[in-house]
Amino acid sequence: MPTPSEEAGLRGQRLADRVQQALERVPAGAMAELLRAIDRAATTRYLAYQHEGVTETVRLLPCPITLRPDQVGYTHYLSTTLLNCLKRLPDLYFNEPSVREILRVTPVEEEWLRECWTPAHREANPVFGRLDAVVDYATAGWLDTIKFMEPNLGGIGGLHMGPTAMGIIADLVVPALLAQDPSIRLQLADDTRELLLQEWLEHLEAVGPRERQIVLVDPKYVMEGPDEPEALAHYYRERRGVSVLHADASELRLKGDDVWYGDRRVDLVYRDASVLDLVELAKDGVDVAPMRALLRQNRVVSSITAELDQKSAFEVLTDPELAERFLTVEERQVVRRHVLWTRIVSDRRTTSRAGRVVDLLEHARIERESLVLKPNRTYGGEGVLVGRTAAQGEWESGIERALGDENRWVVQEAAPVPAKAFHVLDGAGGVRIEPFYIVMGFAPTRYGVGLVARASQRAVVNVAQRGGMCAVMVSAKAVEREGI
16 A cells, blocks of 8 residues: 555645646647736746846746645755754864865855854854755655755745746636636645745844844846845835845945944845855955944844855765764754765765765766766856766766866766656747756745745756746645545
8 A cells, every 4th residue: 555655646646637637728829828928927027037137037837836735844844954954064164174174165264154153143043045956746756756956055046936936827827727627726835935034033033123124135236147136125015014125235334333224224134145255345345344244243144154055065964974973863864865965076985875985086987877067166057067968078077177176066966857748839929848857946944945946948957047937836725635
């Protein structure tokens, strides 16, 4: 007989199949108009990504990714457990030389880390991150398909785009689904914006709320990346009545111990600016003392912990000796089952995924088809080399490049990336069905988990690589009672 988790997966599969079949029954003309309406809504509601100064609308695919509530619950548990492990990295970095080597940072970053990691941060360490993973919820073995690929501990994308994508699909696609299958019942997943707001408000209570002035700090005048801060600030002001402003780091001013933006004293910052970003600004004459003071005062989300946001953080977790010393039994179980084996590329011996001691470079060359090469600290899918799609010569050249790069690379166990069929418009305005790879992002808090789904026809899935987005929706309770 199937286990409870397998039964959940099979019910999830039935729901996903019914949603897909309902969309396939929509007449071609109506589907073409629906796709155009989705594109218009994506533009109007500002699903936007900036490439080299040009603002582009992000493609939003029509079929939602569906989960059951128990699947959401397990995803919340896993991602919260993993984030709690990562929040302990600063203490491990300072106290364990081997961790310091795995998470090597520049001298200036270490200086900031040592100054801005205080006993107060151990008591209240605000990290709002997104953990990227692959998972296929529509299969009996869905539990074993959940594989975490990398952490993103600060300045994450999707805060506006994820909930907005859900809203568009709820408004436009769900009525079309119900017209074909009235028994389908879907509800919105947790709103990432609301989870983040709750984190802010709770942390303000911990450090002293004063006027509760929150400021989003990012490279305001750099036209590159997801364009979300203004939309977020507007949402919080108009929908939640919370004063949230958008500033560039150069616009902050330090007066005594307080930081000001214009005529408003800043109580909390959500940042999309790393220490290295701030150091570069300082070279251009920008006063970065305000951000340094806010980090030291523990008034920044994510905290200085995010400076250890590296793919190699997963080596700390998947190294059996370190895991045995620093993780609980429960955490080790989660890591063994769901975190991909990851190692900094270097000439050394280490443990393989199977627990054998191997020569890392020889192992990487032999096991090409089961591995991926990634730059350790860049983002956006830049430079990723998938072993199964690379020729042996290209792969070995990639390893040599990684060995010679002072910024360092990781080699990581490859995980199957689920694919799903979606309706798209062709060049003539007609409709065709094409497959897309899907990667998930989980943003956990104690109250829930934000879900972001990205799609691409390339093996490396990232909106920065001109991929698209999917909405994530949850089966409603009425459907659960029917066993679907």
